[in-house]
Amino acid sequence: MELSLTTREIAGHEVVHVRGEVDVYTSSVLRERLIELIDGGARSVVVDLTQVDFLDSSGLGVLVGALKRLRTTEGDLSLVITSDKLLKIFKITALDRVFALHDTVEAATRVPRTG
Amino acid sequence: MELSLTTREIAGHEVVHVRGEVDVYTSSVLRERLIELIDGGARSVVVDLTQVDFLDSSGLGVLVGALKRLRTTEGDLSLVITSDKLLKIFKITALDRVFALHDTVEAATRVPRTG
Amino acid sequence: MSTVRLAFSAAPQYVRTARLVAAAVARRAGVADDLLHDVRLAMGEACGRAVARHQRHELDALVQVEMTDDGPYTVRVTDAYDGGGSDNDDDGDAADQMAETVLAGLVDDLTVDGGEVRMSWPVRRRLAWR
Amino acid sequence: MSTVRLAFSAAPQYVRTARLVAAAVARRAGVADDLLHDVRLAMGEACGRAVARHQRHELDALVQVEMTDDGPYTVRVTDAYDGGGSDNDDDGDAADQMAETVLAGLVDDLTVDGGEVRMSWPVRRRLAWR
Ligand SMILES: Nc1ncnc2c1ncn2[C@@H]1O[C@H](COP(=O)(O)OP(=O)(O)O)[C@@H](O)[C@H]1O
Numbered sequence: 001m002e003l004s005l006t007t008r009e010i011a012g013h014e015v016v017h018v019r020g021e022v023d024v025y026t027s028s029v030l031r032e033r034l035i036e037l038i039d040g041g042a043r044s045v046v047v048d049l050t051q052v053d054f055l056d057s058s059g060l061g062v063l064v065g066a067l068k069r070l071r072t073t074e075g076d077l078s079l080v081i082t083s084d085k086l087l088k089i090f091k092i093t094a095l096d097r098v099f100a101l102h103d104t105v106e107a108a109t110r111v112p113r114t115g
Numbered sequence: 116m117e118l119s120l121t122t123r124e125i126a127g128h129e130v131v132h133v134r135g136e137v138d139v140y141t142s143s144v145l146r147e148r149l150i151e152l153i154d155g156g157a158r159s160v161v162v163d164l165t166q167v168d169f170l171d172s173s174g175l176g177v178l179v180g181a182l183k184r185l186r187t188t189e190g191d192l193s194l195v196i197t198s199d200k201l202l203k204i205f206k207i208t209a210l211d212r213v214f215a216l217h218d219t220v221e222a223a224t225r226v227p228r229t230g
Numbered sequence: 231m232s233t234v235r236l237a238f239s240a241a242p243q244y245v246r247t248a249r250l251v252a253a254a255v256a257r258r259a260g261v262a263d264d265l266l267h268d269v270r271l272a273m274g275e276a277c278g279r280a281v282a283r284h285q286r287h288e289l290d291a292l293v294q295v296e297m298t299d300d301g302p303y304t305v306r307v308t309d310a311y312d313g314g315g316s317d318n319d320d321d322g323d324a325a326d327q328m329a330e331t332v333l334a335g336l337v338d339d340l341t342v343d344g345g346e347v348r349m350s351w352p353v354r355r356r357l358a359w360r
Numbered sequence: 361m362s363t364v365r366l367a368f369s370a371a372p373q374y375v376r377t378a379r380l381v382a383a384a385v386a387r388r389a390g391v392a393d394d395l396l397h398d399v400r401l402a403m404g405e406a407c408g409r410a411v412a413r414h415q416r417h418e419l420d421a422l423v424q425v426e427m428t429d430d431g432p433y434t435v436r437v438t439d440a441y442d443g444g445g446s447d448n449d450d451d452g453d454a455a456d457q458m459a460e461t462v463l464a465g466l467v468d469d470l471t472v473d474g475g476e477v478r479m480s481w482p483v484r485r486r487l488a489w490r
């Protein structure tokens with residue numbers, strides 16, 4: 001029900017593992033963590049959503065906000081998504097074409113750092 | 116959430132394994148099964164409540180009804196209960212002194228058939 | 231102050247909905263985890279009683295539930311039966327009696343007044359979330 | 361006909377409560393299991409929008425939700441913002457916009473009319489239980 005976040009660095013990427021529901025009640029927690037990382041100098045951020053069973057438009061808003069912030073510093077945000085339910089909301093909002101989506105954290109961290 | 120019932124005979128006792136929640140929504144299903152057994156000639160009925168995570172006063176009502184019906188034919192009803200939460204509602208209503216309560220189905224079916 | 235109200239047609243399945251809401255709102259209000267089963271059970275008994283009264287007296291009105299958490303977590307369940315008409319359904323009375331016995335044993339702060347059941351549980355203010 | 365109403369103070373935690381109730385009531389109404397995630401999400405979006413509108417305009421009134429299942433499972437979420445006052449909070453507008461885009465893509469039968477969101481899903485009548 002609640003949200004839990006774990007962050008680790010993999011090959012120059014900051015990987016945030018998210019577990020739980022990202023919604024109007026919890027998305028602020030994810031926002032703060034992402035801002036913290038970006039303000040701390042992270043340039044490639046990977047958000048692992050494979051353990052997320054619910055994400056709403058406020059969660060999307062947080063991800064879009066982080067992407068915008070990263071782009072001002074030539075940074076990058078990519079997402080790891082495996083569930084069709086989650087994918088659906090990205091497709092509805094056409095955000096599947098805005099974010100780099102991956103099936104695994106491995107695939108996401110294998111991508112060369114741009115910029 | 117829903118209720119599921121399995122009945123088997125052990126050493127002359129009819130054992131009804133109950134799984135789920137016994138409440139205003141489902142207790143009628145348990146009532147019908149018990150009446151069926153008693154009308155079919157069962158004299159010792161054991162209701163196994165170890166897999167029940169919720170039981171309310173309508174569930175208690177069904178058990179009391181079955182006990183009354185069995186007593187008119189010198190029959191017996193015993194219960195298998197392990198959870199403190201369930202035990203609490205029997206204590207509140209003093210029904211822990213009306214029913215024979217056991218920790219295991221084994222203990223309940225080891226009891227000699229009276230009457 | 232926070233308020234959640236629930237109103238539902240007098241059918242047993244919505245008693246389950248009310249239990250679900252009771253536990254969710256109580257948890258957010260800061261009721262201790264080991265009281266949540268009591269809260270669910272008490273809400274179920276109060277709503278089951280209200281549904282039975284509506285059904286017995288063929289009332290179409292909705293059963294009303296109100297939860298507030300300014301101060302203790304407080305629940306009020308109100309049915310629409312005003313005490314009129316015939317009420318000699320023994321089966322109903324026995325069931326009502328059982329529900330009221332469970333409520334009385336379960337809830338320290340309880341008032342049953344005709345069609346209204348009021349109950350409350352202490353909350354420990356959450357200092358921080360998580 | 362069955363009706364369930366929920367009303368709650370404009371706080372994010374009750375959006376979760378509304379989602380919980382939406383799924384429970386929809387399931388009992390006979391909405392197909394593979395639609396339940398959409399129902400939860402749509403209820404969350406509609407209620408999140410209503411909560412944001414109340415908070416932005418500092419309205420104390422409760423957000424109102426009504427579910428009925430005479431015919432399709434129908435949800436109506438109503439907020440108390442009447443369109444008056446200043447509404448040039450860009451952040452709010454972007455969030456509202458995102459919520460409305462999700463709703464539009466998610467719900468076939470949707471009407472958004474100011475402070476009211478109406479939506480419905482087909483039910484397949486359960487022939488028998490278990
Ligand atoms: N367990 C949690 N996990 C993630 N975020 C939470 C959690 N609890 C609360 N939050 C976030 O913190 C905000 C305030 O939380 P809440 O506990 O409701 O406040 P308060 O401490 O004032 O009672 C929420 O709106 C939500 O964004």
Ligand SMILES: Nc1ncnc2c1ncn2[C@@H]1O[C@H](COP(=O)(O)OP(=O)(O)O)[C@@H](O)[C@H]1O
Nearest residue numbers: 117118139140141142143144242243488489490
């Ligand atoms: N899955 C179930 N498990 C146990 N009992 C059930 C179940 N579904 C329904 N019941 C019982 O049957 C009664 C009528 O069920 P319901 O499915 O709501 O009626 P209908 O078939 O008229 O829609 C309920 O009040 C409850 O006692």
